[in-house]
Amino acid sequence: MSMFELEFMQRALIAGLLTGLSAPAIGTYLVQRRLSLMGDGIGHIAITGVALGLLTGSAPVLTAVLVSIAGATAIELVRARGKATGDVALALMFYGGIAGGVLLIGLAGQGAATLNTYLFGSLTTVSQSDLYVVVGLAVAVLVVAIGLGPQLFAVCQDEEFARTTGLRVQLLNLVIAVMAAVTVTVAMRTVGLLLVSALMVVPVATAQQVTRSFRSTFVTACIIGVLACLAGIVTSYNANVAPGATIVVLALAGFVVAATVGTLLRRRSGRMRPLADEEPEVGVPAPEPHAVSPGHPHAHSQACGHQKVDHGDHVDYVHDGHLHAAHGDHWDEH
Known part of the structure; x- marks a missing residue:
């Protein structure tokens, strides 16, 4: 059977x-x-x-x-x-x-x-x-x-x-x-x-090695968690060992693989930090070269109602699907 x-x-x-x-x-x-x-x-x-x-x-x-x-x-x-x-x-x-x-x-x-x-x-x-x-x-x-x-x-x-x-x-x-x-x-x-x-943390840490945004980290971590659980249960049945330990060991093995792949990807692109740190906000696209925002309707502030994103030495605001940043007498979008 x-x-x-x-x-x-x-x-x-x-x-x-x-x-x-x-x-x-x-x-x-x-x-x-x-x-x-x-x-x-x-x-x-x-x-x-x-x-x-x-x-x-x-x-x-x-x-x-x-x-x-x-x-x-x-x-x-x-x-x-x-x-x-x-x-x-x-x-x-x-x-x-x-x-x-x-x-x-x-x-x-x-x-x-x-x-x-x-x-x-x-x-x-x-x-x-x-x-x-x-x-x-x-x-x-x-x-x-x-x-x-x-x-x-x-x-x-x-x-x-x-x-x-x-x-x-x-x-x-x-x-x-x-x-x-x-x-x-x-x-x-x-x-x-x-x-x-471990099952709460390890898949998330694994996903952060190869993703750029919070949303993609969320989805990837769930996929990794499902794969680790199902593979761990099948392995534990065949090897007659505790399922919990098997699941966690497989999840950790996945982290090692993802960390290695992520490091290679960052070296090729000149980055030395986890990809997930580059885009801290949900739904915000990867940064593009700056361009002057045409006809910007207002100056952003804490009370303007747009989402704030800390970005190194300045603050960006999410507006119409991209980021606006103060630049002299105008606002850049990127």
């Missing part, structure tokens, strides 16, 4: 497909905010949620979702109000989550083998009910990540500017935290709670 005819493998592949899409989707925003380890911290909090489910006889996936969302929200509020820095807030998640999880697992009378299936992933433990929950949560994450893409990018790129444009920065930051928490629980059956952060 082919492995694709086995019901548990079919469930695992569907869960892997959704995990590969949702984890890099939210990971792109976390990397942009320089909170790459947030997924790891939430993963530790989710351990407490899993243990709580085992203790109470509830579905561990659902309790992990609730506890992860509560923990991520609390830490984001602490960080935003200045009562603790980002790294201290993540440390609280690391230590409190793992300690609470181990304590509750002991009270539930469960052994290390049960906990390991959630820590490192397990193909055979993806039940039909788990799959329904994973599908619902993954779709929700993708809808929010794509539907609120411009707003979330603005907050991740420059919170102060986003605030001046009228965006509800605090709420959008909480949305990112909640999406990260949900993504962790989506991935815990295939990748495992201890390795889910």
